Amino acid sequence: MTYSPDNALIIQSDRTVLLDVHAPKAEAAQAAIAPFAELVKSPEHIHTYRLSPLSIWNARAAGMPVADMVAALQDHAKYPMPESVAQELEALGQRYGLTTLTAGTGGDLLLQVADQPLAELLQRHEQVGPLLGERLSPTTFAIALGYRGLLKQALLTAGYPAEDLAGYLTGDALPLDLLATTRSGEPFHLRPYQKMAADLFYQAGQARGGSGVIVLPCGAGKTMVGMAAMAVLQQKTLILTSSLTSVHQWQRELLDKTTLTADQIAEYSGQQKATGPVTLATYQILTYRASQDDDFLHLGLFDQQSWGLIIYDEVHLLPAPVFRITAQLQARRRLGLTATLIREDGREGDVFTLIGPKRYDVPWRELEGQGFIAAADCTEIRIPQTKERQMDYATAGRRYQFRIAAENPLKLDVVQAVLEQEAGHRILIIGEYLDQLKAIAQRVDFPLITGKTSQPERDRLYASFRSGEISGIILSRVGNFALDLPDADVLIQVSGKYGSRQEEAQRLGRVLRPKSDGRSAQFYTLVSLRTCEEDFAQHRQLFLTEQGYRYHIQFWAV
Template identity: 50%
Template sequence: MTATDGPLIVQSDKTLLLEIDHDRAQDCRKAIAPFAELERSPEHVHTYRLTPLGLWNARAAGHDAEQVVDTLLSYSRYPVPHALLVDIAETMARYGRLRLEKHPVHGLVLVSTDRPVLEEVLRAKRIQGMLGARIGGADGDTVLVHASERGNLKQALLKLGWPAEDFAGYVDGEAHPIELDQSAWHLRDYQRDAADSFWHGGSGVVVLPCGAGKTLVGAAAMAHAAATTLILVTNTVSARQWKDELIRRTSLTAEEIGEYSGSVKEVRPVTIATYQVMTTRRKGVYSHLELLDARDWGLIVYDEVHLLPAPIFRMTADLQARRRIGLTATLVREDGREGDVFSLIGPKRYDAPWKDIEAQGWIAPADCVEVRVTLPEGERLVYATAEPEERYRLASCTGQKLDVLRRLVDQHADQPTLVIGQYIDQLDEIAEALDAPVIKGDTPVKERQRLFEAFRSGEIGLLVVSKVANFSVDLPSAEVAIQVSGSFGSRQEEAQRLGRLLRPKSEGRTAHFYTIVSRDTVDAEFAQNRQRFLAEQGYAYRIVDADDVASA
């Protein structure tokens, strides 16, 4: 097989173009996945990019430059630019020239295999205060590290372009028996592979689509650790879902699992805490961080790791001696802090493309449709003369959307449907017009749980929800979602909202995801950005006019 038979075009700007109709495309995609970041995946040609972070992720997972170069050469249709190959080798060689190790006498130390690199970082301002004395005098290649700075140092070194390999190990934590109870179910192969990949690496991130069972991967990691576990989640509803799943799927009992939220403060061998309570400040102090010292935790689980608030990153820096697993559907962060996830939680250990899991039948296929409405003349004038910060609300909340929404709800009257939006007054108006219950930020947790359960059981067929339902809410019965407004151009939110629908449907039915958008406004511009992540995952949006949405 010659290079000209390959499905891949490797370009000097570090992009890789994969022709997916080629008979070797699937093998190629699997081969480049450990080191190349997927940027776009429309119908026929997928675009990947080589980045320093992606190449360092590959090094952390045990791949070397020779393997990366061999992969590109074997699959490339045309000669690979020589400068690119040199750049790959040199970028990957930057990883691991600095190593964090445990010294038998001095404790945590930074060791260098390259003296000039050590001298460079020792003089960097952002490193000041993190390091102690040099062992062996001025010419020594080993420097003491203040134990509390392990995470901060890794962050700083990554930003300097010299990511450290962490060999300092982990404390086992307090042992606590946890076993999977697979009498009525079994881990899927990809779930087992994800948990095993994490465990062999010691810490890191698992990327799986919404609905693919990330909670079960977390449970399998806990069974590997068999130790006290702190689980950090997005909200109280999610905390209770985690608890129910762990009781159902493992040997843990309700008495062994504590909730640490706004209303309950239980610390037990397995404690589930919300990000919100952990980031609550009183008089400038994060008063609940003592939870970190309440037990000798053996494992920390970060649910929806792409949403980690900045204070949790600081907290994570203090937990570097603990094994850590991050679970997410997308490593896209709107704040651009993917590097912090890499340095503080760990590298990506497992990543399964959404369409692969769909092809195996574990998540439902989805039909994504953008419905465009036109603002009436009067609203267009108000929009045109409004302040820029007001325009998105005006475009999102136009009454034109309500008529289309009614028709879509009628069209899917026999299917469990979610109406999702950003603006509370808009959602209240919709709920009243459709005579449907609404869940929003001020809905008490018990009422949220009651309504979610009624929706799951089929007692309620239509539910209006704000962004509180974006994350970690398990609604396997949902078949239709209609989005009327969102968090501006957030790609991660788009992924989470589609994820509400992706649990497999009876008889292999397709899920339907609608976005109602006002044309010729920032609403349409934001919608394009929001859809980018789903396009990268292989989902194509159809665009239809509001007039083409028929009544039932």
């Protein structure tokens, strides 16, 4: 192949792929590589993808042949693809499926291995070997049912991810349908990408369907995908969420948009311990124990009902104990929902093996261009400190310096100025430190919600915000996740958790619901000058610009 100027891809020998968004065939190239290439960053002109083992194995798990991946790269390459990339892609791609889990005849599982040398290798592997049962043939091992998840984890570590075709148990029946008109009287239908996501998860009941992760931006309606999966399966469902607020949001959406009734939906939380055809629980209650030496009291919830589906909302937050119990639940269908597969603990591989491969992913900017989520302008305001506070910062211990910078008192003046500038809009103020948030609450006429705010009071304030009775809320870290305030269009971040990309994505997502007037959401971050807060802000800034968001820097004059 020679130089093709209309093509959009530049494929490099380090397995990165650059996409020129201005090339005539850019859109076709993006669609062609999206199933098997991991989007790393997408600023204005050149998007960067990476061909990683997990991205390739995700595509193989979805049924994409390696030959199709190679062809997609070759067809859209501006310059000839390095031969080593095609060879490495072939080698990685062929590893998926060399080990296969199937159902045995006696109620156990079978591990089928592609050939005898690999069987010998795996039998001697320090993590895989102890999980293998009787060797039934040169390439077949019996596997205990309880080892299904642990074996998949071990095989991924060994570099030979298993194709799991062992199937699923059928849960108790749960008849439900999605409504064409919500109970509140609004027309309702799934958006095309929501329906596609649910279809790709279920895959018409095929053996490789029924487990996996859907990645959609905040505000894109991941809850609707979960409800669509429930409507397809028609089986008892356990829904795990990140907070009690999220529990109530799921309950509200299920009652508004499905044929389910209130007595069919139960809450399992710190406040009540009920189960039903649909049970909503929090990760916090499942991982509660009185002390470090005690057992987890509520993990038995997973066995209390014959679940046909377990939905893991905000799957990127899944705590380690839930990973462990999920390893034992591989016979249940599992759906993970998230806005980002970024895990600060690096356990993306466990999500792949225990929840399932990525079934659907769509970039934020694509949905923004279609009007399904709002455009967003990101502004960082850099604020000086007083000389006295600069001295306090300079002489403080390294760990305390961040807090001194984050709680810069001059940020209160900037908050006041931004509120005056954005008067008439629906505003959220989010921060890390309670003393700072309390000081802001004393300055402005917005209520403050923290972890100590009772759930009824939170629900009341959220409802007041949705109805327009109040125009702003101040939130501690409780505002990071699963907050359904669709009219919010301005967010002021007064302090953050170091350089967390995950937190930045979630906080921005609070204002990404599409606006009726088409206005862009405004996302402000306040940062103290000449401090470590600037360094951490650069990490967050880089993440946002890599996602394609417009980012401006302003300097505050005292």
